[in-house]
Amino acid sequence: MRAENYEARNHPPSNEFEINFGPNHPGIEGNYALKVKVHGDEIVAARADGGYLHRGFEKLMEQRLWIQNIALVPRICVPDPAPMEVAYSMAVEQLCGLEVPQRAQWLRVLLLELSRLAAHLFTFGGHAATTGMYTPMFWGVADRDLLLDLFEELTGGRVYSIYNIPGGVRRDIPDDFLTRLSDTLDYIDSRLPDYDNLLFTNQVFVRRARDAGPVSQAQALDWGVTGPNLRATGLAFDVRRDDPYLVYDELEFDIPTEQPGDAWARTLVRRGELLQSIRILRQVIDRLPDIGGPIRAPIPNPLAWNVPAGEAYVRIESSKGELSWYVVSDGGDKPYRVHIRGPSSMHAVQVLEHLVTGCRIEDVAQIMFSLDACPPEVDR
Amino acid sequence: MTDTEQFPVRVEQPDRNGGNIFSRVFDELTAFCRSRSLFILHYCTGCGAIELPPAMTSRFDMERLGISPMVSPRQADILLITGYVSVKTLKRVMLTYEQMGSPKYVIGICSCTVNGGMYWQSYATAKKLNDYMPVDLYIAGCMPRPEAVITGLRQLMDKIAAGEANGWEDYYRRYDYYLGHQQRLFGETWQTPTDVIAEARHYGLFGPETLGDHTRLLEQHQAPLEALEMQLGLGAPDEVKA
Numbered sequence: 001m002r003a004e005n006y007e008a009r010n011h012p013p014s015n016e017f018e019i020n021f022g023p024n025h026p027g028i029e030g031n032y033a034l035k036v037k038v039h040g041d042e043i044v045a046a047r048a049d050g051g052y053l054h055r056g057f058e059k060l061m062e063q064r065l066w067i068q069n070i071a072l073v074p075r076i077c078v079p080d081p082a083p084m085e086v087a088y089s090m091a092v093e094q095l096c097g098l099e100v101p102q103r104a105q106w107l108r109v110l111l112l113e114l115s116r117l118a119a120h121l122f123t124f125g126g127h128a129a130t131t132g133m134y135t136p137m138f139w140g141v142a143d144r145d146l147l148l149d150l151f152e153e154l155t156g157g158r159v160y161s162i163y164n165i166p167g168g169v170r171r172d173i174p175d176d177f178l179t180r181l182s183d184t185l186d187y188i189d190s191r192l193p194d195y196d197n198l199l200f201t202n203q204v205f206v207r208r209a210r211d212a213g214p215v216s217q218a219q220a221l222d223w224g225v226t227g228p229n230l231r232a233t234g235l236a237f238d239v240r241r242d243d244p245y246l247v248y249d250e251l252e253f254d255i256p257t258e259q260p261g262d263a264w265a266r267t268l269v270r271r272g273e274l275l276q277s278i279r280i281l282r283q284v285i286d287r288l289p290d291i292g293g294p295i296r297a298p299i300p301n302p303l304a305w306n307v308p309a310g311e312a313y314v315r316i317e318s319s320k321g322e323l324s325w326y327v328v329s330d331g332g333d334k335p336y337r338v339h340i341r342g343p344s345s346m347h348a349v350q351v352l353e354h355l356v357t358g359c360r361i362e363d364v365a366q367i368m369f370s371l372d373a374c375p376p377e378v379d380r
Numbered sequence: 381m382t383d384t385e386q387f388p389v390r391v392e393q394p395d396r397n398g399g400n401i402f403s404r405v406f407d408e409l410t411a412f413c414r415s416r417s418l419f420i421l422h423y424c425t426g427c428g429a430i431e432l433p434p435a436m437t438s439r440f441d442m443e444r445l446g447i448s449p450m451v452s453p454r455q456a457d458i459l460l461i462t463g464y465v466s467v468k469t470l471k472r473v474m475l476t477y478e479q480m481g482s483p484k485y486v487i488g489i490c491s492c493t494v495n496g497g498m499y500w501q502s503y504a505t506a507k508k509l510n511d512y513m514p515v516d517l518y519i520a521g522c523m524p525r526p527e528a529v530i531t532g533l534r535q536l537m538d539k540i541a542a543g544e545a546n547g548w549e550d551y552y553r554r555y556d557y558y559l560g561h562q563q564r565l566f567g568e569t570w571q572t573p574t575d576v577i578a579e580a581r582h583y584g585l586f587g588p589e590t591l592g593d594h595t596r597l598l599e600q601h602q603a604p605l606e607a608l609e610m611q612l613g614l615g616a617p618d619e620v621k622a
């Protein structure tokens with residue numbers, strides 16, 4: 001350190017100061033920062049400071065072939081990459097008028113729900129860790145790893161599967177995959193009582209999470225909150241049911257909702273979704289063997305593929321909320337313009353800024369994790 | 381391109397047979413102990429960070445190697461760069477790196493730190509991490525599996541025990557080189573609160589390449605840091621909330 005940097009200065013009153021919460025902070029989710037102004041330990045103002053993970057996706061995609069972009073898109077949201085691939089593939093299919101075979105649609109549902117399960121287990125772990133409880137984190141991450149093994153078997157990649165391509169999926173399930181999937185689901189099911197003991201009925205967690213970062217339904221609608229965070233305010237809106245895509249209209253599942261819209265309600269909604277995802281996956285296991293046919297529609301030579309000019313808008317439900325893609329083609333071999341409306345950009349910027357203002361400094365991390373925002377997708 | 385051009389960390393081999401027997405034994409013992417107790421500061425710069433929780437928790441369990449996470453740069457030994465670094469992040473990485481106490485080791489996880497990886501043509505990311513700081517070990521892969529991360533850490537432990545992980549000395553010896561790359565990216569007024577040149581003298585690592593054109597430029601622009609002003613003049617809390 002240079003000596004002159006240690007000279008005495010006139011500092012502002014010491015009960016009021018500004019803290020950079022992140023980007024390199026154990027309590028923040030990923031590479032993201034919040035600048036907070038603290039009075040004592042109460043936060044009086046906050047500004048989200050993103051951009052640390054900016055890679056310029058929308059520009060990068062304009063410079064790559066339609067098929068090359070498949071490898072790029074899962075990187076947008078790291079903990080839950082599958083919805084990105086599916087949504088992009090669906091947009092391209094919409095542009096080309098490709099009909100996806102039934103079996104591929106079921107396989108996509110399988111992938112999406114597995115990914116949702118994995119993402120939720122990860123979030124529980126992170127959220128628990130911010131309240132000082134590390135066991136759920138260890139368990140959640142370890143159980144998620146079982147799902148990653150299934151991913152690896154199915155697609156070849158632990159995290160980034162790159163399983164979907166426009167027109168269908170890359171390969172069929174391996175032998176006996178469904179048996180192993182069903183065993184894993186049974187195991188996760190059997191673990192839920194343990195999670196309940198450890199986390200969801202644990203008074204340490206319940207008292208911390210209750211009343212932290214409340215959002216009312218009107219606010220949620222104003223701010224563009226979607227997904228589990230919206231359902232935690234009591235509104236049963238889910239793209240899977242209200243604007244069905246793939247084969248979700250043939251599946252039975254409920255939409256868990258909770259009331260007050262605080263961190264506790266958001267966690268409970270996710271726990272409910274865990275059960276629903278398991279339920280959906282069990283239906284897939286039952287139905288998939290009866291659905292034959294190809295796993296992808298024929299596409300032209302992907303290296304010289306001119307997608308017809310037009311616009312496509314696709315929306316699906318990711319584990320973080322409503323994810324939509326807007327893709328424009330000018331008839332060339334690369335996208336003309338791509339825009340991604342990710343759920344986290346709302347959750348992690350304006351919602352988070354509002355929620356942490358007025359709370360205490362120790363709750364900032366848990367509010368961020370309870371919103372389940374995903375910084376790479378905010379910055380893109 | 382030769383190897384040294386591509387990966388310009390020059391490892392100075394310590395003379396393990398010089399000196400008297402006590403200092404030799406002492407040095408080896410220190411290196412051995414250092415390699416068995418490492419604290420990682422992981423800066424989640426990119427997507428590779430998602431494979432660290434599995435590597436740290438029950439399944440792969442990094443802690444059995446004596447490696448555990450640390451929250452503050454001043455007490456950490458390893459700086460783990462987990463993926464692509466955008467320019468905005470790289471500034472923070474540099475500040476973090478210079479704050480860490482020596483000896484310090486840098487590991488670049490993910491192909492993106494090696495050569496830009498997927499984002500080779502992105503306008504927002506820095507491509508080669510070893511242009512900006514000496515990197516002791518790269519773990520390539522997109523993204524490397526937890527097994528690869530653990531293997532990489534074991535290799536680093538071996539390197540430390542053998543006294544070969546001396547990348548941090550290179551930062552002092554050739555500060556001008558690294559500063560030049562930083563200035564090219566961040567602009568010529570770039571400066572950090574750490575006085576690297578004085579530290580180089582202090583450690584006895586001041587060499588002919590420590591000073592150069594770039595450090596001269598730094599001296600021109602150097603000014604004592606301003607006291608931080610509060611920037612969030614957002615009014616009273618009620619106004620903000622509304």
Ligand code: SF4
Nearest residue numbers: 463464490491492522
């Ligand atoms: S190498 Fe792959 S996983 Fe790693 S940061 Fe780059 S894109 Fe992400």
